[in-house]
Amino acid sequence: MKTRLDEQTIALRVAKEFADGMVVNLGYGMPGLCANCIPEGRTIYFHSENGVLGYGPLADDRVKDYELINASDQPVTRLPGMCFFDSALSFDMIRGGHIDLVVLGAYQVSQEGDLANWGRPGRPATGMGGGMDLAVGCKQRLVMMLHTTKEGAPRIVKQCSFPLTARKCVDKIFTDLAVIEVTGQGLILKEIARAWTAQEIQALTEASLIPADDLKEIEL
Amino acid sequence: MAVNKIYGSCDSAVADIPDGAVIMIGGFGSFGGLPINLIVALAKQGAKDLTVIANQGGVGFELSKRIKPGGYPDIGALYEKGQVKKFIGSVPALGGMPPTSPLETFHREGKVEVELVPQGTLAERIRAGAGGLGGFYTPTGVGTPVEIGKEKKVINGKEYLLELPLAADFAFIKAHKADTAGNLVYRGTARCFNPIMAMAARTTIVEVDEIMPLGQLDPEAIITPHIFVNRIVEVPR
Numbered sequence: 195m196k197t198r199l200d201e202q203t204i205a206l207r208v209a210k211e212f213a214d215g216m217v218v219n220l221g222y223g224m225p226g227l228c229a230n231c232i233p234e235g236r237t238i239y240f241h242s243e244n245g246v247l248g249y250g251p252l253a254d255d256r257v258k259d260y261e262l263i264n265a266s267d268q269p270v271t272r273l274p275g276m277c278f279f280d281s282a283l284s285f286d287m288i289r290g291g292h293i294d295l296v297v298l299g300a301y302q303v304s305q306e307g308d309l310a311n312w313g314r315p316g317r318p319a320t321g322m323g324g325g326m327d328l329a330v331g332c333k334q335r336l337v338m339m340l341h342t343t344k345e346g347a348p349r350i351v352k353q354c355s356f357p358l359t360a361r362k363c364v365d366k367i368f369t370d371l372a373v374i375e376v377t378g379q380g381l382i383l384k385e386i387a388r389a390w391t392a393q394e395i396q397a398l399t400e401a402s403l404i405p406a407d408d409l410k411e412i413e414l
Numbered sequence: 415m416a417v418n419k420i421y422g423s424c425d426s427a428v429a430d431i432p433d434g435a436v437i438m439i440g441g442f443g444s445f446g447g448l449p450i451n452l453i454v455a456l457a458k459q460g461a462k463d464l465t466v467i468a469n470q471g472g473v474g475f476e477l478s479k480r481i482k483p484g485g486y487p488d489i490g491a492l493y494e495k496g497q498v499k500k501f502i503g504s505v506p507a508l509g510g511m512p513p514t515s516p517l518e519t520f521h522r523e524g525k526v527e528v529e530l531v532p533q534g535t536l537a538e539r540i541r542a543g544a545g546g547l548g549g550f551y552t553p554t555g556v557g558t559p560v561e562i563g564k565e566k567k568v569i570n571g572k573e574y575l576l577e578l579p580l581a582a583d584f585a586f587i588k589a590h591k592a593d594t595a596g597n598l599v600y601r602g603t604a605r606c607f608n609p610i611m612a613m614a615a616r617t618t619i620v621e622v623d624e625i626m627p628l629g630q631l632d633p634e635a636i637i638t639p640h641i642f643v644n645r646i647v648e649v650p651r
């Protein structure tokens with residue numbers, strides 16, 4: 195059966211990248227799901243740009259506290275050792291290279307790793323939030339997004355047509371079809387969804403993909 | 415005798431805000447840290463041609479129901495009453511929401527000007543304004559529309575943009591507790607932009623859950639020292 199991964203499953207795959215002890219920031223929207231997907235036995239310190247480090251999983255309806263939210267306005271939970279700080283200090287952490295890894299949503303990623311994740315045609319008032327700072331300052335920059343638009347157009351493109359968040363900043367792309375690494379040689383197709391072929395993924399991708407020698411099925 | 419900073423109501427605390435004022439409003443996203451009772455009082459007071467500096471533009475009451483069951487009032491109230499001429503912030507409207515928030519609608523109609531500022535740059539511009547600095551160089555925004563019209567400088571082989579300070583006539587702040595002198599502590603992620611905005615305005619107005627007698631706040635835990643606070647209103651949760 196040829197299916198695409200659902201958002202929860204992409205989040206599970208992305209979270210496999212979180213190494214024990216890492217400080218991780220989850221961007222607005224879909225990346226927030228990763229907070230509930232930490233691989234067993236690993237300690238991850240989640241940072242959110244509104245000023246919290248070390249929060250727990252997303253809160254369920256019984257314990258929602260709207261003065262304990264992540265950057266996506268979702269109530270999260272307390273964990274021992276968590277701490278709060280103001281926005282300026284929070285962005286010192288981000289720009290200063292103190293965050294190990296960020297997962298960002300995206301509208302488009304280019305073959306050189308340019309990221310466009312905030313502005314769209316016809317929506318001049320949607321803002322970049324903290325995305326530009328995160329893309330510039332975090333040590334590893336992962337993108338989590340759907341492989342194509344609702345209309346079926348590729349989101350992994352030769353050159354972004356949407357306004358940029360930052361140039362050459364994306365290290366790895368995780369979609370509902372593939373895991374792709376951005377390298378100096380080009381985009382390396384590392385993993386693909388079950389029953390899909392590299393040719394089929396390429397047909398849905400504007401930029402050229404280089405199948406990895408060890409290309410495999412996405413594993414969770 | 416020390417100055418009495420305690421006001422009996424949000425209405426009295428915002429009564430003298432004139433047309434054309436520049437106002438910083440604390441908070442981060444849609445709720446939690448938003449001084450909502452001061453915002454509602456300002457909407458009632460009616461000052462016009464305001465410049466609002468805030469991280470988020472607000473979604474307005476209708477869209478807010480998509481975020482929190484039952485909805486909640488936010489900065490959207492000020493646009494709906496036509497009080498704002500300019501917004502400076504990082505999230506005027508949420509891309510994941512329909513384009514019907516009050517600010518996005520009025521911006522499209524040409525009624526409100528918007529200055530987009532990356533969130534970290536916004537925080538640092540406020541801190542620069544608070545701390546008497548002339549600006550700073552940041553790598554954020556290089557190679558994007560944010561760099562347009564700004565001085566670029568290469569420092570140690572890396573490109574930076576010059577960003578200038580932001581200051582305000584008034585700041586609206588949400589804190590958890592104040593003492594009668596105006597020292598503040600915050601709660602959870604409601605801290606966000608509040609402590610830096612409290613430092614960057616000529617007149618800082620704070621709504622708090624509770625006002626404590628002097629000596630009841632731990633001096634080691636105070637986040638905003640009282641010299642940055644001019645007016646305090648207690649609004650029990």
